Amino acid sequence: xxxxxxxxxxxxxxxxxxxxxxxxxxxxxxxxxxxxxxxxxxxxxxxxxxxxxxxxxxxxxxxxxxxxxxxxxxxxxxxxxxxxxxxxxxxxxxxxxxxxxxxxxxxxxxxxxxxxxxxxxxxxxxxxxxxxxxxxxxxxxxxxxxxxxxxxxxxxxxxxxxxxxxxxxxxxxxxxxxxxxxxxxxxxxxxxxxxxxxxxxxxxxxxxxxxxxxxxxxxxxxxxxxxxxxxxxxxxxxxxxxxxxxxxxxxxxxxxxxxxxxxxxxxxxxxxxxxxxxxxxxxxxxxxxxxxxxxxxxxxxxxxxxxxxxxxxxxxxxxxxxxxxxxxxxxxxxxxxxxxxxxxxxxxxxxxxxxxxxxxxxxxxxxxxxxxxxxx
Numbered sequence: 001x002x003x004x005x006x007x008x009x010x011x012x013x014x015x016x017x018x019x020x021x022x023x024x025x026x027x028x029x030x031x032x033x034x035x036x037x038x039x040x041x042x043x044x045x046x047x048x049x050x051x052x053x054x055x056x057x058x059x060x061x062x063x064x065x066x067x068x069x070x071x072x073x074x075x076x077x078x079x080x081x082x083x084x085x086x087x088x089x090x091x092x093x094x095x096x097x098x099x100x101x102x103x104x105x106x107x108x109x110x111x112x113x114x115x116x117x118x119x120x121x122x123x124x125x126x127x128x129x130x131x132x133x134x135x136x137x138x139x140x141x142x143x144x145x146x147x148x149x150x151x152x153x154x155x156x157x158x159x160x161x162x163x164x165x166x167x168x169x170x171x172x173x174x175x176x177x178x179x180x181x182x183x184x185x186x187x188x189x190x191x192x193x194x195x196x197x198x199x200x201x202x203x204x205x206x207x208x209x210x211x212x213x214x215x216x217x218x219x220x221x222x223x224x225x226x227x228x229x230x231x232x233x234x235x236x237x238x239x240x241x242x243x244x245x246x247x248x249x250x251x252x253x254x255x256x257x258x259x260x261x262x263x264x265x266x267x268x269x270x271x272x273x274x275x276x277x278x279x280x281x282x283x284x285x286x287x288x289x290x291x292x293x294x295x296x297x298x299x300x301x302x303x304x305x306x307x308x309x310x311x312x313x314x315x316x317x318x319x320x321x322x323x324x325x326x327x328x329x330x331x332x333x334x335x336x337x338x339x340x341x342x343x344x345x346x347x348x349x350x351x352x353x354x355x356x357x358x359x360x361x362x363x364x365x366x367x368x369x370x371x372x373x374x375x376x
Contacts, residue, residue: 107233169192318340
């Protein structure tokens, strides 16, 4: 993806999702800079928190570059610092090298048997590694990506030139509901969460050539396709059932967090995940779920404990717990169990969603509220 010789700057990008985004990335890398993609539509307070935690040198937006105070340089071969975190608290910055991205893109295209002229449609956010990888696959394949500003089933349905698309399960569910012809794609790459059996059956019935990917930001996105690791990627399941991954796609570190890095990445290069898995009889990796309290809803992560603590800060909530419940559309639905401070005047779902939305990413608010007298 590039070969900077003396990259000292981390440049934060706050740009809308357009085909020109890839050109901006290419020019930045050619100039020797690493990139920190930001959610373009996020509130200024959220962006400010990311900048304070990850300390880039420059903020680049539609109005040009703005120098930032107290920057921290990056290693010369760093390509991206991608944020990943729960619902609240400082974000983690995953440092990905040019070598890791090149390995991830090449292995992906090889496994998907990419052919000349393949056109990738990107409707995933460009501050997520999955969206960035769509652009880089198109670049490697020598074609111009089709980039949508957001996800809209009607727009996807009218993108006749696209041959490949990457989605989270919620998107695939909505395309099927909208009766979009998903069978016309040569490949539908689904990641971010495990699609349920009913969704796979619906997609198969519609003729969609689905490949299910498993991975995370720390592995440059999906590195296991349909249960089989990509070339160069090693996977093991430890005695406690947790999945560990090693290979050229694995991150270098969490930016500025040696403690977090040491907790998941050992001296031999094995990245220990919080996901539980097992090997099937035919030698494929089956992901069983999370080993921690993270709920994956619509391809986004919600930390249940952190969200519960945020709900408890509401004046009408005495206690709260958050769980994920299986949901056909979202993969997991975020459900809040709350004890009202005043049982005669309990909080409503709408006011709790508004309260959370003002302080956390838009995917964090609960979608269901259960009022209980106490928590077990």
